[in-house]
Amino acid sequence: MATRTPNDKLRDLVAESGWTYEAVAKAVRAVAAECGTSLRTNKSAVEHWIAGTRPQSGTGRYLAVALSRRLGRLLTSCDLGFPEAAADGHESIGLTVGADPLDSLIPMWRAELDRRRFLAASAYSVAAAALPLAHVGEIAARTAAARTGQIIGMAEVAAVRDMIGMFSEMDERHGGQHGRSALVTYLRDDVAPLCRGRFRTEETRQQMLSAASRGVHLLGWKSYDAGQQGLAQRYYLQSYGLAVESGITGHDGFVMRTMAMQGLKLHRPEHCRALAETGLGKAKGRVDAQTEALFRIVHAHTLAKAGAGKAALAEAEQARVLMAGAPGDEVPFWALAWGPPAASVHSRTAKVHETLGDHRAAADAYARAAITRPATTYARIVALDLVAGAEMHLKRGGIEQACTTWGQAMDHMDGVRSVRTRKAVKSMRSDLAPFRARGLRCAAELDERAVDFLAAG
Numbered sequence: 001m002a003t004r005t006p007n008d009k010l011r012d013l014v015a016e017s018g019w020t021y022e023a024v025a026k027a028v029r030a031v032a033a034e035c036g037t038s039l040r041t042n043k044s045a046v047e048h049w050i051a052g053t054r055p056q057s058g059t060g061r062y063l064a065v066a067l068s069r070r071l072g073r074l075l076t077s078c079d080l081g082f083p084e085a086a087a088d089g090h091e092s093i094g095l096t097v098g099a100d101p102l103d104s105l106i107p108m109w110r111a112e113l114d115r116r117r118f119l120a121a122s123a124y125s126v127a128a129a130a131l132p133l134a135h136v137g138e139i140a141a142r143t144a145a146a147r148t149g150q151i152i153g154m155a156e157v158a159a160v161r162d163m164i165g166m167f168s169e170m171d172e173r174h175g176g177q178h179g180r181s182a183l184v185t186y187l188r189d190d191v192a193p194l195c196r197g198r199f200r201t202e203e204t205r206q207q208m209l210s211a212a213s214r215g216v217h218l219l220g221w222k223s224y225d226a227g228q229q230g231l232a233q234r235y236y237l238q239s240y241g242l243a244v245e246s247g248i249t250g251h252d253g254f255v256m257r258t259m260a261m262q263g264l265k266l267h268r269p270e271h272c273r274a275l276a277e278t279g280l281g282k283a284k285g286r287v288d289a290q291t292e293a294l295f296r297i298v299h300a301h302t303l304a305k306a307g308a309g310k311a312a313l314a315e316a317e318q319a320r321v322l323m324a325g326a327p328g329d330e331v332p333f334w335a336l337a338w339g340p341p342a343a344s345v346h347s348r349t350a351k352v353h354e355t356l357g358d359h360r361a362a363a364d365a366y367a368r369a370a371i372t373r374p375a376t377t378y379a380r381i382v383a384l385d386l387v388a389g390a391e392m393h394l395k396r397g398g399i400e401q402a403c404t405t406w407g408q409a410m411d412h413m414d415g416v417r418s419v420r421t422r423k424a425v426k427s428m429r430s431d432l433a434p435f436r437a438r439g440l441r442c443a444a445e446l447d448e449r450a451v452d453f454l455a456a457g
Contacts, residue, residue: 004052009081011050017070021046027066028059037062054082061100068196076103094234097132101241102192105216108234109188112181132240132256132275152197154204160191160211161333168218171225172339172378175418180222187215195242206246213242214334217255221337225380227419229266236262243334250291251334253282257298258337264305264351273302289326290341293319297348304355316352319345338381343372347385354392363392367405375412380421383412387424391431399435403442410449425450 014024021043032039039059049055055063060077068075094104167183191212199205220235236259243251256279263272276299283295300315323345331341338344350365366389375382386409393402406428413421429450435443 006052007050007081009079013067013071013075013080014046014050017067019070024063024066027070028062031062031065032059061103065196068193073193076106078107094231094238097237097241097244101216101238101245102195104234104241105238106188106192108238109184112184132237132252132259132278151200152194152204152208153200154207156194157204157207157211160194160208160215163190164211164215164218165333167215168337169377171218171222172380173376173416175225175380175416175421177222177226177417177419180219180226183215183219183222187212187219191215206248209242209246210248210251210334213239213246213251213255214337216242217258217334217337220258224262225418225420227423229262233259233262248332248334250283250287250295250332253279253295254291254334254337255279256282257295260298260302264301269302269305273299273306276302287335288329288331289322290329290331291335293322293345294335294341296322297345297352300352301348301355304352309356312352312356316349320349339373339378343369343378343381346372347381350385350388350392354388359392359395363389363396366392370408379412380416380418383409383416383421384424386412387428390428394431399440400442403432403446406446407449410446410453413453422454425453 014021017024019027024046025041025043028041029039032041037058039062041059045055049063054060060080060082064075064077064080067080094108163186167179167186170179194208195212197208199208216235217239220232220239223229223232223235236255240252240255240259243255256275260272260275260279263269263275276295280292280295280299283292285292287295296315296319300312300319303309303315304312323342327342335341346365346369350362350369353359353362353365366385370382370385370389373382373385386405390402390405390409393399393405410425413425429447432443432447432450436447
């Protein structure tokens with residue numbers, strides 16, 4: 001008969017808590033009750049767990065929450081020695097949407113801070129792109145509740161939003177490689193415990209989870225900007241899970257919108273249209289007009305990619321009408337991920353025209369996007385919109401105008417650490433090569449700037 005291996009991790013944590021086995025069992029029952037589950041856990045069950053028996057499905061998470069509250073730090077089922085949780089270093093981390101997204105995020109953050117390579121180098125998964133579609137309509141079970149008795153109110157929510165807003169502004173101004181470890185540490189050490197806190201009201205709980213989702217979404221964006229597409233996708237999935245759990249109307253759909261955008265950028269159209277359509281369905285008529293416009297314009301892009309040009313242009317026009325008709329609407333915090341909604345609509349409208357082969361209209365829309373964002377705050381995205389506009393001018397045969405626009409783009413790149421900006425500059429050098437060979441002065445001067453920029457990076 002096989003012998004069980006004693007669970008030393010759990011034994012040590014229970015000893016650290018100072019609880020008796022009966023007190024542990026009582027705390028587990030209390031957490032389960034908060035989640036709508038009735039358990040009969042007793043001290044004998046705790047003895048069996050420490051002896052090496054695995055708890056039933058879900059009970060390990062309740063135990064992790066109970067001990068997290070008692071010890072004042074975050075613990076997962078894996079920390080307690082239960083191998084059903086994803087182990088650190090396993091390639092499947094983050095590729096599911098579980099009952100508690102923090103159980104996936106905590107090992108991901110450990111991997112980030114330990115500078116492990118497997119997540120950063122992981123591939124984009126077409127199968128994982130369909131996961132949010134499979135979870136539509138499901139509200140994640142609330143499996144975590146509180147830390148050391150703290151009662152959390154809207155002041156804490158406001159503080160988290162302010163801090164994430166600061167990280168977001170830093171990201172746009174200086175690129176995704178600035179402040180990434182600091183953001184991971186902040187989300188892990190400060191935001192995650194708050195998400196597992198006791199809340200003054202249900203609305204407060206919803207807003208805190210939504211703010212956390214926005215922070216994890218930003219980590220996905222930083223990974224995207226670093227060229228780590230597989231890791232970005234995993235963060236987007238967990239951001240989606242937190243948004244679903246928050247119950248905030250439209251927020252989960254907004255993350256689906258982001259995942260559709262990522263798939264389009266990577267030329268992996270599988271699920272993109274379904275993601276965009278489902279996300280729009282969650283928001284249409286239920287959010288403010290500017291936010292709905294953000295959903296519609298990404299839907300328009302997926303339609304264009306699918307060859308439905310007429311429908312794409314109609315949807316883009318609807319987005320424009322919505323944006324023009326409600327400039328004073330209050331936009332939710334999570335919908336401001338890329339700054340002013342009007343700029344995002346212009347930029348994505350340009351991509352619709354580009355997909356449909358109308359390079360003149362695309363160039364005009366990219367230019368409108370660039371001037372709609374405050375350039376000092378959104379240096380990277382303004383630069384990239386200008387780069388895209390320059391490429392449209394070049395496709396139309398306007399090399400001088402393309403060089404002028406590329407030069408404006410490089411004006412905004414100083415101090416920006418971004419894989420995407422470096423890639424854009426390398427691509428520009430390649431596009432300019434034939435014109436340098438012909439002795440075109442503006443092309444030669446721009447290439448000199450590009451060489452200096454890349455060398456400085």
